[in-house]
């Protein structure tokens with residue numbers, strides 16, 4: 001797999017899975033825009049990659065902000081004349097049982113995970129149709145099928161699946177593929193904070209007996225972003241060491 005000359009945007013790539021994805025795409029030759037809500041980690045990641053000799057810059061945006069997301073896509077296209085790869089990875093969780101959930105917890109998760117994904121895909125789809133090529137990869141979650149304490153998160157990630165499958169059908173004849181991946185339990189800041197009891201319970205559900213690492217996920221994204229995956233679209237791919245929630 002190689003991505004020489006490809007222009008990529010990875011949202012939420014200051015740390016965690018997004019950072020591993022950005023690094024992998026850059027190592028394969030893509031020029032990557034690191035996009036994150038936190039300037040500190042976005043700039044640090046971009047610096048790290050450029051110091052290693054890879055092509056990276058960064059943009060600080062909240063993907064839930066529709067105008068900012070559109071501007072990010074438009075600026076990248078103005079700068080490079082095209083956009084080959086869009087990875088929607090930015091995501092948050094605000095877990096609570098449904099009967100205790102506050103409306104803000106619902107709104108925040110839907111705004112970032114679902115509307116945030118729409119916000120970049122919508123303007124990107126215009127350019128990708130026009131250039132008759134492109135790869136959109138959305139990070140859903142194994143939780144999209146339902147997970148206790150995650151009504152908001154599961155709904156947002158199920159929404160991402162519907163959005164992915166629809167965009168895949170609309171864009172197929174323009175040689176643009178759109179896929180979603182569903183990580184199981186990956187060791188990042190999002191999961192490291194869970195109580196030990198929950199950590200052990202999650203590991204017990206994974207046939208491979210370990211949490212995934214961000215690089216495991218990045219390898220799958222690299223394949224989906226490459227020419228090798230040109231006939232694969234509208235799919236929802238689990239990556240969880242065999243885990244079924």
Ligand code: NAD
Nearest residue numbers: 012015016017037062063089090091141183185186188190
């Ligand atoms: P993380 O919290 O370590 O990283 C998320 C990144 O997104 C951070 O850099 C954060 O600053 C950024 N971000 C958050 N809100 C943003 C916003 N509004 N705009 C732009 N950037 C924003 O989490 P992670 O574990 O690396 O998760 C990455 C993605 O993978 C998420 O979509 C998450 O839902 C999904 N996922 C993770 C797991 C897991 O086990 N870790 C499992 C399934 C799915």
